[in-house]
Each structure stands twice: as C-alpha cells, then as structure tokens.
Amino acid sequence: MVKDRSQDTHNNSNDPGRREFSHNLENIHAYREKRTIALASVSASAGLAIIKLVIGYSTNSLGILSEALHSGLDVIAALMTLYAIRIVIRPPDVKFTYGYAKFESLSSLIEIILLFTVAGWIFYEGLDRILFRSIQPEITIFSFAIMIVSIFVDLWRSRVLYRAARRYGSQALEADALHFKADMFSSGIIIVGLIFVSVFHVPNADAFAAIIIAAMIIYTSLGLGRRTIDVLLDKAPKGMNHLLLESISGLDGVSKAHDIRIRNMGSIMSVDLHIEVPRTSTHDKAHRIATNVENRIREVMPNCDVLVHVDAIETSAETLTDRIRLIAAETDGIKNVHSIFLSKIVGLEKRSKGHSTNRDLNTHDLNTRELGRGPTESDPATHNEFDSKGTSYHLHLYLDLQVNRHLDLKSAHDITESFEQRIKAEIPQVKEITTHIEIESTDDTDIIGVEKKASRSYTEKIRNLCLQVSGVVDCKDIGIVEVNNEQHVTLTIIINAIKGEDLTSIEEAHNISTAVQEIIIKETGASRVVVHSEPL
Numbered sequence: 055m056v057k058d059r060s061q062d063t064h065n066n067s068n069d070p071g072r073r074e075f076s077h078n079l080e081n082i083h084a085y086r087e088k089r090t091i092a093l094a095s096v097s098a099s100a101g102l103a104i105i106k107l108v109i110g111y112s113t114n115s116l117g118i119l120s121e122a123l124h125s126g127l128d129v130i131a132a133l134m135t136l137y138a139i140r141i142v143i144r145p146p147d148v149k150f151t152y153g154y155a156k157f158e159s160l161s162s163l164i165e166i167i168l169l170f171t172v173a174g175w176i177f178y179e180g181l182d183r184i185l186f187r188s189i190q191p192e193i194t195i196f197s198f199a200i201m202i203v204s205i206f207v208d209l210w211r212s213r214v215l216y217r218a219a220r221r222y223g224s225q226a227l228e229a230d231a232l233h234f235k236a237d238m239f240s241s242g243i244i245i246v247g248l249i250f251v252s253v254f255h256v257p258n259a260d261a262f263a264a265i266i267i268a269a270m271i272i273y274t275s276l277g278l279g280r281r282t283i284d285v286l287l288d289k290a291p292k293g294m295n296h297l298l299l300e301s302i303s304g305l306d307g308v309s310k311a312h313d314i315r316i317r318n319m320g321s322i323m324s325v326d327l328h329i330e331v332p333r334t335s336t337h338d339k340a341h342r343i344a345t346n347v348e349n350r351i352r353e354v355m356p357n358c359d360v361l362v363h364v365d366a367i368e369t370s371a372e373t374l375t376d377r378i379r380l381i382a383a384e385t386d387g388i389k390n391v392h393s394i395f396l397s398k399i400v401g402l403e404k405r406s407k408g409h410s411t412n413r414d415l416n417t418h419d420l421n422t423r424e425l426g427r428g429p430t431e432s433d434p435a436t437h438n439e440f441d442s443k444g445t446s447y448h449l450h451l452y453l454d455l456q457v458n459r460h461l462d463l464k465s466a467h468d469i470t471e472s473f474e475q476r477i478k479a480e481i482p483q484v485k486e487i488t489t490h491i492e493i494e495s496t497d498d499t500d501i502i503g504v505e506k507k508a509s510r511s512y513t514e515k516i517r518n519l520c521l522q523v524s525g526v527v528d529c530k531d532i533g534i535v536e537v538n539n540e541q542h543v544t545l546t547i548i549i550n551a552i553k554g555e556d557l558t559s560i561e562e563a564h565n566i567s568t569a570v571q572e573i574i575i576k577e578t579g580a581s582r583v584v585v586h587s588e589p590l
Contacts, residue, residue: 120172298327340364393490457493526566
C-alpha cells in the first residue's frame with residue numbers, strides 16, 4: 055500500500071498544535087542566531103570605538119573622533135538590539151496580547167534618534183572648525199590603519215546583519231546593519247580626508263570629511279526611520295490589501311470581503327478581515343468558509359496570523375421560505391417549521407373598507423406548491439422579486455410549527471403570536487398567517503429504538519400493501535422498530551423510473567412514498583413509516 059505523504063504534510067500543516075510547536079521552535083533558532091550576531095557586534099563595536107577614540111584624541115582628527123563617537127553609538131545600539139531580541143522572544147500575554155515584536159521597531163527608532171543626535175554634533179563641530187577654529191590634525195600610520203581595519207570589520211558585520219534581518223524580519227538588526235554600512239563608507243571618506251591633509255596639506259579636509267559623514271548618517275537613517283514609523287503606526291504594506299482581495303475573490307461561499315486590516319508584527323504579518331456569507335448558511339458551513347479564507351491568505355503570506363470575522367448577510371438568492379425559516383430559528387420556543395405555503399390574497403383592499411368579509415375573501419395558490427422546493431417560471435422565488443413586483447398584492451402564509459411537547463396551550467400560543475408578528479414586521483407582503491401547532495417528534499435527548507424481528511406473514515403483508523400503490527414495482531428491506539412502545543416501520547420501495555416517455559419526477563416519487571406511508575399506517579396501525587425510494 056502506498057501512503058500519500060503529501061496529504062500527511064497538508065494535515066500536519068493545518069494542525070494547530072504542530073503549527074504552534076514548529077513556530078516556537080523557529081523562534082528559538084531565530085533568537086539564538088540573532089543573539090550570537092548581536093553579541094559579536096557589541097564586541098566589535100566596543101573594540102573599534104576605544105581604538106578610534108584613542109587615536110582621534112592623540113592625532114586631534116575630527117574625522118576619526120566622529121568615527122569614534124559613531125562606533126560608541128554602535129555599542130549602545132548593539133546593546134539595545136541585544137535587549138530587544140531578548141524581549142521579542144517572549145510569547146504574547148495578558149498585557150501584550152499581540153506579543154513583543156514591535157519592541158524591535160521601538161529599539162530601532164531610538165537608535166535612529168541617537169544617530170541624528172550624533173550627526174548634529176558632527177555638523178556643529180565640523181562647521182566650527184571650518185569657520186571659526188583652525189585645528190591641524192596630526193596624521194600617523196595608525197590613523198590610516200584603524201580606518202582600514204574598521205572598513206573590513208564593518209563590511210563583515212553589515213553583510214551578516216543584513217542576511218539575518220531579511221531572514222527574520224528584524225528591524226533592529228537592519229538598523230545595526232545600516233549603521234555599519236554607513237560606518238564603512240564614512241571610514242573611506244575619513245581616509246580620503248586624511249590623504250588630503252597629509253599629502254595636499256588642506257587643513258580643513260578632515261572637517262569637510264566629517265560633515266559628509268554626518269550627511270550620510272542622516273540620509274541613510276531617514277529611510278529606515280520611515281519604515282520603522284510605518285510599522286509602529288500599523289501602516290499596511292503597499293499593495294498587500296489588493297493582493298489579499300484578489301486571493302480570496304471567487305472562493306465558494308464568500309460574497310464579499312471588507313474591513314481588511316494588516317499590521318506588521320516583526321517577522322509576522324497580522325491580518326484581520328470581514329467576509330460576507332449568506333445568512334442561510336449553517337454555522338458549520340460558515341466556519342469552513344472562514345477556514346478556507348485563512349488557508350488561502352496563508353498561501354499568499356506564509357508567515358502571518360489571520361483572523362476572519364463572518365458577517366451573515368441577506369442575498370438576492372434568498373427565498374421567502376428562507377426568511378421564514380430564519381425568523382423561526384431566531385424565535386425562542388420554536389423547534390421547527392415545515393409545510394410552508396403561500397397564497398395570493400385577492401380583494402384585500404375591499405375587505406379593509408368593509409365591502410367584504412372573511413367568507414368573501416378569495417385566495418389562490420402560487421402554483422399550488424411549497425415554495426421551499428425551488429422557483430418556477432410563474433412563481434417569484436425571491437423576496438426581492440416580491441418587493442419589486444408584488445407591491446400591488448399581498449400574501450397569506452400557512453405552515454406547520456413544532457414546539458416542545460411539554461408546553462401548555464397558552465405558552466405555545468404566545469410563542470406563535472410572537473413569531474407571526476415578527477414575520478409581518480419583516481415581510482410586509484404577508485398579511486395573513488395560519489399556523490398549525492404541532493409537538494416536536496422527539497425530546498432533545500437521543501431516543502434509540504429496538505429492532506424487532508417480524509414474522510414472515512407480517513412483512514409479506516407490508517410488501518403487498520406497497521405493491522398496491524401505483525408506480526411501486528418492488529418492496530424490500532422491511533424493518534420493525536419499537537420506540538417508546540410505538541411501532542415504526544422502515545422499508546425501501548422500487549419505483550418505475552420511467553413513466554410513459556418521461557422520467558418520474560422527485561415530486562411524483564414523493565407522492566408515491568406518501569401513499570405508501572398512509573396505506574401502511576391505516577392497515578397496520580404503525581405510528582410512523584419511513585420510506586426510502588429507489589429507481590428501477
């Protein structure tokens with residue numbers, strides 16, 4: 055036997071327990087890798103900052119001093135990143151129901167603010183040296199050496215951090231990578247400035263290089279700052295709303311999607327939306343439709359958390375019978391309604407003026423059929439069609455209504471009155487209602503009958519009774535069940551599927567089954583007869 059492993063994979067992916075375990079495992083691996091990178095970044099930044107500070111002070115180079123401050127800021131930023139990584143790993147709790155993912159974005163924003171502060175100081179110091187003070191830096195071999203080493207270290211760190219940031223969607227790591235990339239270029243500019251000072255004897259070249267570095271810091275920080283603020287303010291990713299609408303459009307059962315909200319939670323996208331489904335759908339069907347929407351969205355956005363709210367709406371395909379059943383389902387005390395019929399009332403206006411009485415009221419059936427069986431050419435099937443075309447006439451509703459068998463007559467009548475008033479309020483075309491009150495067939499608890507072995511003569515009697523009905527060619531699978539001291543009969547009849555040149559309709563088959571039920575109940579005294587019909 056060959057087992058379909060793809061089906062196992064699909065089932066496992068939809069299992070909430072497995073999905074949560076896999077997600078937690080990925081979070082642990084991500085945390086360990088990000089922590090290792092952050093620790094290495096702290097160590098490298100601290101070492102470079104100390105060496106640059108010593109050489110900058112000893113040579114009086116503003117460019118190297120600005121780089122020392124920049125590297126010192128990188129130490130603080132890396133420590134903040136390390137702390138943010140430790141916070142982000144925490145699962146959602148009562149206080150932070152969406153988790154701690156945005157702490158990384160907050161850490162990134164603080165780093166950007168510090169970067170602007172340092173850039174402002176460098177601008178001030180550079181302009182002060184150019185315009186007001188003339189300071190001649192002392193250039194040594196160590197000045198070039200530390201900057202070259204810094205370039206290689208920053209190149210390595212920026213590549214590692216960018217890879218991790220893209221893999222895990224970490225804005226804190228992206229901010230660090232941005233810092234080190236800026237450090238790499240700024241170190242190159244400092245080297246150019248040092249060359250101009252030592253070779254071409256331009257005393258302010260070092261200050262000009264520092265101002266260029268400050269400008270680069272501000273420019274590179276603006277892009278990350280904008281993305282960080284977008285995340286903190288829950289800005290939806292560009293084009294994602296349209297992409298989600300396209301992905302779920304055409305799904306079975308979904309009439310419309312609206313109120314789509316998307317937020318970036320670190321490496322996870324949080325999506326919540328409303329979908330409209332016909333209110334005639336069962337709760338189970340509506341849940342399955344919502345699950346299909348969730349799965350389709352996860353195909354487009356694999357790493358996302360989806361919440362779907364189902365709105366039950368009235369649709370154009372909804373029939374009057376559907377509306378009546380919905381009202382019954384929402385009325386306390388009603389167990390079921392069936393045998394729903396409607397008739398057009400003729401002469402209602404005359405009656406209201408006193409020109410006729412109830413005896414003079416003429417009614418005729420709408421096709422003399424139950425509306426719940428589907429529309430025909432001459433019968434308006436939906437309430438919208440009645441609203442638009444039937445404003446000149448009114449309807450008489452008659453139906454069977456089931457209530458709890460333990461109710462007294464007054465309570466059952468009050469339930470019926472409430473039901474009828476609501477129908478008249480919500481379906482203005484219905485002016486008259488005749489309700490036949492029935493007791494429910496069983497209690498709320500399951501009732502299990504006992505199979506009885508019938509004698510051969512008794513089953514043969516039932517078979518012969520069935521064959522007396524026109525259209526029945528055979529009877530089989532006769533069973534006798536005793537339920538609460540009542541006799542129930544189950545059987546299968548074979549009906550000639552071709553009547554003349556036409557196929558037997560389901561309505562004709564139903565009439566045949568009803569005739570079989572009536573004759574068996576009359577001749578045997580059975581309380582209930584369940585007939586299953588099959589074509590020949």
